[in-house]
Amino acid sequence: MxxxxxxxxxxxxxxxxxxxxxxxxxxGFVVERAATGEAGLARIAxxxxxxxxxxQYMPGLDGLETLERIQAIPGAPPVVFVTASQDSKIAVxxxxxxxxxxxVKDTLGDFVxxxxxxxxxxxxxxxxxxxxDEAEAEVHASRDRFAALAAxxxxxxxxxxxxVGNSLQIIASLxxxxxxxxxxxxxxxxxxxxxxxxxxxxxxxxxxxxxHDLKSVLLNQYLEALLEDLRRSAEGNxxxxxxxxAEPIEIDxxxxxxxxxxxxxxxxxxxxxxxxxxxxxxxxxxGSNGDDIKLSITDDxxxxxxxxxxxxxxxxxxxxxAMAQKLDAKVDRDPAHAGTRIVLRFRREKAxxxxxxxxxxx
Numbered sequence: 280m281x282x283x284x285x286x287x288x289x290x291x292x293x294x295x296x297x298x299x300x301x302x303x304x305x306x307g308f309v310v311e312r313a314a315t316g317e318a319g320l321a322r323i324a325x326x327x328x329x330x331x332x333x334x335q336y337m338p339g340l341d342g343l344e345t346l347e348r349i350q351a352i353p354g355a356p357p358v359v360f361v362t363a364s365q366d367s368k369i370a371v372x373x374x375x376x377x378x379x380x381x382x383v384k385d386t387l388g389d390f391v392x393x394x395x396x397x398x399x400x401x402x403x404x405x406x407x408x409x410x411x412d413e414a415e416a417e418v419h420a421s422r423d424r425f426a427a428l429a430a431x432x433x434x435x436x437x438x439x440x441x442x443v444g445n446s447l448q449i450i451a452s453l454x455x456x457x458x459x460x461x462x463x464x465x466x467x468x469x470x471x472x473x474x475x476x477x478x479x480x481x482x483x484x485x486x487x488x489x490x491h492d493l494k495s496v497l498l499n500q501y502l503e504a505l506l507e508d509l510r511r512s513a514e515g516n517x518x519x520x521x522x523x524x525a526e527p528i529e530i531d532x533x534x535x536x537x538x539x540x541x542x543x544x545x546x547x548x549x550x551x552x553x554x555x556x557x558x559x560x561x562x563x564x565x566g567s568n569g570d571d572i573k574l575s576i577t578d579d580x581x582x583x584x585x586x587x588x589x590x591x592x593x594x595x596x597x598x599x600x601a602m603a604q605k606l607d608a609k610v611d612r613d614p615a616h617a618g619t620r621i622v623l624r625f626r627r628e629k630a631x632x633x634x635x636x637x638x639x640x641x
Contacts (some may be wrong), residue, residue: 285309285327289319289345290334290361298388299332306395316340320348328356330398330405332383335362335369343372350377352525357401360393379404405518419545428596436493444484444598451477455512458533471512472547472595478508479539483532496535498565499525505539506563517550517558525565528572530627537602538574544595544602545576553619574608 284307291314300310311328315337322328331349335342342360349355358512359380360373370381379401384390451474458470465590482505486496502525510518531539542563549561562577603610608625 283307283309284329284398284402285311286330286332287311287313287319287322288332289313289316289337289342290332290338291315295384295386296387297571299391299394301397302388302391303398308395310397313325316342316345316348319345323349323352323355329356330356330402332361332394332398333378334359335364335373343369345374346373346378357361357405359401360396360398361390385396403527406485433493434636437487438512440484440487440493444481444487447477447481447484451481451508458512460626468551472544474512475509475543475547476540476598479505479543480536482508485534486535487532492529494531495529496531496532498528498538500527500533501535502538502542502563502565504545505542509543517554518546518561519558520560521546521563522560523563523565525563526567527628528565528567530572534606537605541574541606541623543577544599548578548595549578549580553578553582555581567627569585572625572627574623574625575613575620577616577618577620582616582618 286303286308288296288310290296290299290312294316296312296314300312303310311322313322317339319331319333320340323331333342333345333349337345340348342362346360349358358377359381360370360378361382361384362369363384363386365383365469380397382390382393382397440516454474454477455469458467458474461467461470476477482501483496486501487502502523506518506521506523511523512518546561546563553559553561554602560579562575564573564575564577566573599610603623603625606623606625608623611622611624613620613622
């Protein structure tokens with residue numbers, strides 16, 4: 280809008296049109312006139328009109344018909360409905376049809392000051408509404424951009440998880456082949472352990488790739504897939520009685536990795552040391568009580584009567600301790616169990632470290 284707002288006065292009364300032009304021009308308006316509804320619509324189509332004063336009774340299109348067509352124009356200027364009729368039904372109809380205001384005109388032009396005020400108010404209201412609409416449009420556009428970026432990020436994360444999972448699976452397969460081809464039992468055992476550790480991480484990425492939620496892993500499905508990998512490992516013939524009982528607990532990917540590595544280490548430890556004379560049962564159980572989670576790995580083997588294996592490096596125990604620390608888990612050995620039963624207890628979410636309090640002056 281320019282410094283002088285443009286008002287289009289649509290009325291077939293030449294005398295009143297001249298009164299309106301003189302009166303509004305003195306108050307800073309540029310007044311243009313159209314004698315019919317059709318002419319008014321043609322002028323509006325050219326643009327540059329800030330507000331419209333529209334009479335009801337005109338030849339051809341009357342005021343209400345013209346108002347209806349104006350409202351169909353995108354970004355149409357506001358309309359002040361002006362008529363000599365005292366019929367309130369016309370006023371109500373005009374306001375319902377979208378008119379910003381309604382005035383009753385007189386033949387002497389005494390309504391012109393009222394028209395000036397109504398036009399100024401209508402212009403201000405239109406500017407406020409336009410600003411509101413633009414702000415809402417920007418909010419919707421920003422929301423759409425954010426949704427598009429979030430969708431793109433999710434696709435990229437899935438692709439990253441897919442590629443990382445595939446790469447780790449390839450490494451695990453190579454370790455499996457190398458373990459099977461090695462004649463040295465110590466090398467075979469070391470490669471099998473390494474394969475299980477890699478597979479534990481790979482399974483998390485595979486779960487994230489196929490899940491609808493990239494922020495969590497369903498532990499019962501993850502552990503079942505992990506144990507199946509172990510059954511197919513070089514030591515798989517000694518895991519025929521490996522079973523899982525797990526609740527469908529969701530947990531974040533980092534903690535899922537730690538849980539998987541702990542299960543791998545303790546299962547492999549049971550395979551190597553619990554049953555010297557052949558395979559035996561190994562039970563993995565996962566359950567929860569509220570936010571508290573309990574994980575246990577149990578065998579019915581030799582337990583505390585087992586002699587220390589001189590080939591043991593203690594690496595598995597150090598890995599379990601490190602992963603338990605990552606989980607803030609408490610690790611216990613059940614002394615009442617005849618074989619070996621290791622129990623880990625931890626919270627579903629890791630507790631945030633308390634911030635140190637600032638020192639206070641004595």
